[in-house]
Each structure stands twice: as C-alpha cells, then as structure tokens.
Amino acid sequence: MAKRSSPQPTDTRGQHGAIQLPGLSIDSYNLVIHDPEGDGFIGDRASQTAFRDLLDAARKQRTGKDPFGKEPSNEIGKKAIDLVLVGGDPDAAHLVHIAMEEYAQRLAHVVRCFLAQKEWEGVERIVLGGGLPESKTGGLAIRRAMRLLKQSRAGVDLHILRHDADEGGLLGWVHLLPGEASKHHDAFLAVDVGGTNLRCGIVEHRLGREDDGSKARVIEHMQWRHADDEPNRGEAVTRLAGMLNGLAAQARTLGVKLAPFVGIACPGQIQEDGSILHGAQNLPGDWEAPFNLPQALSEHLDHIGDSQPAVVMHNDAVVQGLSERVRMRKARRWGVLTIGTGLGNASYTNA
Structure with missing residues (x-):
C-alpha cells in the first residue's frame, strides 16, 4: 500500500480507501509479499485454493482406491469435507488430516512472513476471516497453526471471525460510514465482492444503541455466485445494480430509513477516485483502472429518497477486519487475514 504524501485528516470516513478513522489508523492493506520459491505471492500458500491443492496432493500420493472417488478436490464442498471428519470414511479422513497439517504449517509460516514486514511490526492479534475458518476443517487447521505459532514464540494471537x-x-462498513449518514438514517447498503460470490445487504448500524458498532446487524441480504455464471464486467455491474435497487425497495417496504450511501468492499488497492489500481484479478472482467466501478454503478442506481446514493470503495480485507474492531480494542496494533480465493490482508493501529 503506497503512502500518501500530503498530511491526512483524522477522519476520512466517506472517502474511497479511507485510512484515518476516529481512534484508528489503517496502516496497510493489500500488502504484496512475493514468494521467493515461486512466481506468486506468499499469501497464496495459505489461501482456500492452497488447501484444496494440498488435499489433491495427498490424494495423488495415496495407495489404493481414492476414497473421494473421481471428484476433483476443488469441487468437493466444505460441508462434505467436514462430514468426513465426523464419522466418514477413515481413509478419506486420513487424507484430510494430512492436508490440514500441511496447511497449518503453511499458515503459520505466512503469518510469520507478515509479522516480519515493517507494515506489520508490533501486531499483537490477527483476525482470520474468509470462508475457510468457518468450516470445521479450516477451524481445526487454524487451531493447529495457533499452537505452532505459540511454540515458536511468534508473539501473536490468532482469532477466528x-x-x-x-x-x-458488510458490517465493517459501519466504521466507515460518514457521520451525517448515521445521524439521520437507520441503515445503509453495503456490498462485498469476492472472487466467487457477490453479496449485498441492508446494514442497520444501530449506533444510537452502541456507538462502537457492536450492535450493527444485516437485516436483509442477497447473494450471487458469479463464478458459476462467468459474466463480463458490464453484466456484473448491471446485476449488482439490480440487487441494490431491489434492496432499496425492500427497505422502503420495511419502513427502514435508508441513507443515500453504498459501501463496496472489493479486492485490490483502492485509489482516491475509487478505481482499483491492482489486485482485482479474481473478479469478473477487468475491474482495474481506468475502469471506475463507483461511476459505472451510479449510472444504474435509483435515487434513495431525493438523493443519488454516494458509492464508496474500500478493500475487502480492511472492511472485514473492521467488523471485529470492538474485539481488538485492547491491542495497540492488530491485523486481519482473509482466507478465500486469495489471501487478503490489512493492519491497523488503535489510538
């Protein structure tokens, strides 16, 4: 993440790629660490894709019949893998345990690599988000990585989202919401764009109940697995606009006072104009600059009340990490790693 040369205000909420929030600075995100042993990035070793590759390698090294049959590892669902660990085929469970152990070793190594970067110096706690930690298999592998890091005295604690x-x-946008939007409205629209799914929701901030955002909730949501449809960029933008317009109409039906604000969490390095400098390679079509998603999307959005909604962009790992800000308040420096199609990252400092 490039440093900005001009002095920054203490509150940049409502701006694309905001890095200064009240009581918190976003020190880095989308940090690129090249893998010295390959052509990719060090984070690729601990992605959800990497776990499937490890399971595939274990299956190829087995002797005898493959207990998973002919189904490719990247097509076996997380629930199916979890079921193997709770009374499934013993041979299949053995292969999963082999993959889990190797993955835990890799994750611990990746964490140590991030801690060695100046942007992550002094990080005490790391939130692990994304799809893998939610599964039983992923949770067990992460707990093993926790023990490995403790044994090596890495000086960091891991916390599953x-x-x-x-x-x-979606919830992390509560901390990026401009003050005027929260004071006069009950909720807002938020989007989380990943390499496989696109999610939209109505987020009720409830800052009047707890000003730390801990009571925020998603009251309605929609999800589209775009990886199955393989849309081009224009089709993806049109579909996203339709989902958001539908949620805005639903908010009116529910009597929810919606702010004219849409927060979009997306992979990549977000520039000051809302375009993506790099890191969006897993999204449908070419989303990187000079393409500007906020501008393209705004053309298709209905007014909310009497206003055209403001569309604000930030990195998806940053936003997911902010959803756990309350739990991290006792740590001066903390970070987040999101384990999905790739490995997102961000680091923060509490004031």
Whole structure:
C-alpha cells in the first residue's frame, strides 16, 4: 500500500480507501509479499485454493482406491469435507488430516512472513476471516497453526471471525460510514465482492444503541455466485445494480430509513477516485483502472429518497477486519487475514 504524501485528516470516513478513522489508523492493506520459491505471492500458500491443492496432493500420493472417488478436490464442498471428519470414511479422513497439517504449517509460516514486514511490526492479534475458518476443517487447521505459532514464540494471537464471514464484509462498513449518514438514517447498503460470490445487504448500524458498532446487524441480504455464471464486467455491474435497487425497495417496504450511501468492499488497492489500481484479478472482467466501478454503478442506481446514493470503495480485507474492531480494542496494533480465493490482508493501529 503506497503512502500518501500530503498530511491526512483524522477522519476520512466517506472517502474511497479511507485510512484515518476516529481512534484508528489503517496502516496497510493489500500488502504484496512475493514468494521467493515461486512466481506468486506468499499469501497464496495459505489461501482456500492452497488447501484444496494440498488435499489433491495427498490424494495423488495415496495407495489404493481414492476414497473421494473421481471428484476433483476443488469441487468437493466444505460441508462434505467436514462430514468426513465426523464419522466418514477413515481413509478419506486420513487424507484430510494430512492436508490440514500441511496447511497449518503453511499458515503459520505466512503469518510469520507478515509479522516480519515493517507494515506489520508490533501486531499483537490477527483476525482470520474468509470462508475457510468457518468450516470445521479450516477451524481445526487454524487451531493447529495457533499452537505452532505459540511454540515458536511468534508473539501473536490468532482469532477466528466471530460472526459469519459473509456478513463481515458488510458490517465493517459501519466504521466507515460518514457521520451525517448515521445521524439521520437507520441503515445503509453495503456490498462485498469476492472472487466467487457477490453479496449485498441492508446494514442497520444501530449506533444510537452502541456507538462502537457492536450492535450493527444485516437485516436483509442477497447473494450471487458469479463464478458459476462467468459474466463480463458490464453484466456484473448491471446485476449488482439490480440487487441494490431491489434492496432499496425492500427497505422502503420495511419502513427502514435508508441513507443515500453504498459501501463496496472489493479486492485490490483502492485509489482516491475509487478505481482499483491492482489486485482485482479474481473478479469478473477487468475491474482495474481506468475502469471506475463507483461511476459505472451510479449510472444504474435509483435515487434513495431525493438523493443519488454516494458509492464508496474500500478493500475487502480492511472492511472485514473492521467488523471485529470492538474485539481488538485492547491491542495497540492488530491485523486481519482473509482466507478465500486469495489471501487478503490489512493492519491497523488503535489510538
């Protein structure tokens, strides 16, 4: 993440890629660490894709019949893998345990690599989000990585996201919501765009009950698995706009006073104009600059009340990490790693 040369205000909520919030600075995100042993990035070793590759490698090294049959590892559902560990075929369970152990070793190594970067110096706690930690298999592998890090005296604690990862990329926007939007409205629209799914929701901030955002909730949501449809960029933008317009209409039906604000969490490095500099390679079509998603999307959005909604962009790992800000308040420096199609990352400092 490039440093900005001009002095920054203490509150940049409502701006694309905001890095200064009241009581918190976002020190880095989308940090790129090249893998010295390959052509990719070090984070690729601990992605959800990496776990499937490890399971596939274990299956190829087995002797005898493959207990998973002919189904490719990347097509076996997380629930199916979890069921293997609770009374499934013993041979299949053995293969999963082999993959889990290797994955735990890799995750611990990746964490140590991040801690060695100046942007992560002094990080005491790391939130682990994304789809993998939610599964039983992923949870066991992460707990093993925790023990490995403790044994090596890495000086960091790992914490699995306490709520559904699908909601983390929406709830975190409460901390990025401009003051005027929260004071005069009950809720807002939020989007989490990943390499496989696109999720939209109505987020009720409930800052009047708890000003730390801990009472926020998603009251309605929609999800589209775009990876199955393989849309081009234009089709994806049109579909996203339709989902948001539908949720806005639903808010009116529910009597929810919606702010004219849409927060979009998306992979990549977000520029000051809302375009994506790099890191959006897993999204449908070419989403990187000069393409500007906020501008393209705004053309298709209905007014909310009497206003055209403001569309604000930020990195998805940043937003998911912010959803756990309350739990991290006792740590001066903390970070987040989101384990999905890739491995997202961000680091923060509490004031």
